[in-house]
Amino acid sequence: MAVAKRTKLPMLTWTGRSVDPFPLPTAFAISGATEATNRVYAADNLAVMASLLAEFPAKIDLIYIDPPFNTGADFALHGNLTGHAYSDRHANGINGYLSLMLPRLQLIHRLLSPVGTLYVHCDYRASSYLRLLLDEIFGPDNLRAQIIWHYQSGGRQKRCWSAKHDVIWMYSKSDKFTFNLEAIGIRRGDIKRNHMKRHLDASGKAVYSIRSNGKTYTYSEDELMTPADVWTDISHLQQKDPERTGYATQKPEKLLERIVLASSNADDLVADFFAGSGTTAAVAHRLGRRFLISDTSPAAIDACTRRLSSLAAPFALYRP
Numbered sequence: 001m002a003v004a005k006r007t008k009l010p011m012l013t014w015t016g017r018s019v020d021p022f023p024l025p026t027a028f029a030i031s032g033a034t035e036a037t038n039r040v041y042a043a044d045n046l047a048v049m050a051s052l053l054a055e056f057p058a059k060i061d062l063i064y065i066d067p068p069f070n071t072g073a074d075f076a077l078h079g080n081l082t083g084h085a086y087s088d089r090h091a092n093g094i095n096g097y098l099s100l101m102l103p104r105l106q107l108i109h110r111l112l113s114p115v116g117t118l119y120v121h122c123d124y125r126a127s128s129y130l131r132l133l134l135d136e137i138f139g140p141d142n143l144r145a146q147i148i149w150h151y152q153s154g155g156r157q158k159r160c161w162s163a164k165h166d167v168i169w170m171y172s173k174s175d176k177f178t179f180n181l182e183a184i185g186i187r188r189g190d191i192k193r194n195h196m197k198r199h200l201d202a203s204g205k206a207v208y209s210i211r212s213n214g215k216t217y218t219y220s221e222d223e224l225m226t227p228a229d230v231w232t233d234i235s236h237l238q239q240k241d242p243e244r245t246g247y248a249t250q251k252p253e254k255l256l257e258r259i260v261l262a263s264s265n266a267d268d269l270v271a272d273f274f275a276g277s278g279t280t281a282a283v284a285h286r287l288g289r290r291f292l293i294s295d296t297s298p299a300a301i302d303a304c305t306r307r308l309s310s311l312a313a314p315f316a317l318y319r320p
């Protein structure tokens with residue numbers, strides 16, 4: 001049988017793109033309680049991931065990352081905290097940014113379980129470039145979703161459309177991946193749908209049906225629907241939100257909750273290598289998952305450790 005030849009993908013090149021395979025940094029020794037699975041690494045994630053390869057090859061069930069967005073800005077702490085959070089400036093702009101992201105995405109692929117899922121949070125500044133890198137590493141067929149997170153907060157532009165959404169790329173390693181509809185599904189309910197007919201089935205239960213291509217599809221009101229890939233029901237953290245840690249660009253727990261519930265199971269290993277204030281770890285712990293997180297910013301590590309301690313989450317802190 002003739003096997004269809006895969007079309008060669010276009011490849012993104014830029015000034016400074018290193019020759020593959022990328023030379024890995026020396027893995028550092030993980031001293032102390034290596035048996036602890038909940039870990040916070042105060043270190044560059046390239047070295048962290050290189051060190052984890054021996055212990056967790058293709059073993060991480062869910063990885064969410066919210067890396068810098070290539071804004072060209074420095075981020076300060078706010079609220080009760082003062083000082084520097086992190087810098088999102090890169091030598092040679094997008095070239096430097098892509099040189100940061102490529103080897104890290106390659107390592108993430110090696111750490112992710114065969115049925116695991118990766119979520120990459122970004123916005124219009126880098127989303128198209130990251131999509132091409134992710135297609136190259138994971139294969140375009142493994143792009144599972146482009147989630148649009150639409151929020152209302154922040155100022156409005158006067159001269160153009162206001163940017164009010166982020167993009168979250170979701171990739172898996174094959175078409176077998178964890179997805180728990182029962183944990184995040186929305187009951188179909190009795191909302192009127194113009195294109196569907198509501199009637200009672202033989203047992204007297206309300207159902208909706210639609211005919212398409214000569215087939216009739218019937219849905220009960222109690223059935224669960226997968227949420228669509230445009231999320232409009234999760235707001236950004238407000239100024240005085242009790243969730244706020246004072247760390248810049250903190251994401252709401254509700255957002256991570258949806259991702260963790262959909263793409264992991266109890267006791268699974270969840271990682272976030274650009275941890276910031278530790279939102280992923282906090283949610284993972286609350287939902288009974290184990291976590292591995294890292295960040296280079298001392299302010300981020302302070303925010304993470306304070307947040308996890310306030311939740312009484314057990315964890316080991318590594319400062320290699």
Ligand SMILES: C[S@@+](CC[C@H](N)C(=O)[O-])C[C@H]1O[C@@H](n2cnc3c(N)ncnc32)[C@H](O)[C@@H]1O
Binds near residue numbers: 044249
């Ligand atoms: C957008 S913030 C993450 C915010 C986080 N999702 C939250 O809810 O608080 C990005 C983080 O990536 C960290 N970061 C940037 N480069 C890094 C690197 N090479 N290794 C580890 N962390 C890094 C920054 O210090 C910053 O805290």
